[in-house]
Amino acid sequence: xxxxxxxxxxxxxxxxxxxxxxxxxxxxxxxxxxxxxxxxxxxxxxxxxxxxxxxxxxxxxxxxxxxxxxxxxxxxxxxxxxxxxxxxxxxxxxxxxxxxxxxxxxxxxxxxxxxxxxxxxxxxxxxxxxx
Ligand SMILES: [Fe+2]
Numbered sequence: 001x002x003x004x005x006x007x008x009x010x011x012x013x014x015x016x017x018x019x020x021x022x023x024x025x026x027x028x029x030x031x032x033x034x035x036x037x038x039x040x041x042x043x044x045x046x047x048x049x050x051x052x053x054x055x056x057x058x059x060x061x062x063x064x065x066x067x068x069x070x071x072x073x074x075x076x077x078x079x080x081x082x083x084x085x086x087x088x089x090x091x092x093x094x095x096x097x098x099x100x101x102x103x104x105x106x107x108x109x110x111x112x113x114x115x116x117x118x119x120x121x122x123x124x125x126x127x128x129x130x131x
Contacts, residue, residue: 034096
């Protein structure tokens with residue numbers, strides 16, 4: 001169970017819960033029946049969800065003229081391309097243990113840090129800007 005901060009905007013909390021539940025589903029499937037037919041669609045779903053979730057945060061940051069927008073978006077872009085690389089590697093190697101490790105350590109570690117720092121500050125700023 002991942003521990004991360006609740007932020008000031010509900011749409012972000014909903015996206016974060018969805019991200020965590022997709023990661024949990026992936027880990028359970030990787031432990032249970034790590035076959036590509038089950039894993040590939042879940043990875044596509046995770047990539048799609050993450051793209052959407054980041055794009056919505058970015059749209060709202062821009063609307064609120066959040067000053068460190070570039071920095072926050074830079075981190076999103078970096079994570080999206082790392083995720084695409086991890087998915088590509090899985091498609092080539094089909095290494096379930098490696099993918100499990102990437103999700104549990106790299107991706108989830110990044111997620112908790114990101115939510116607790118950048119998303120937390122960003123949500124407060126957008127909420128205040130909206131009044
Ligand atoms: Fe973010």
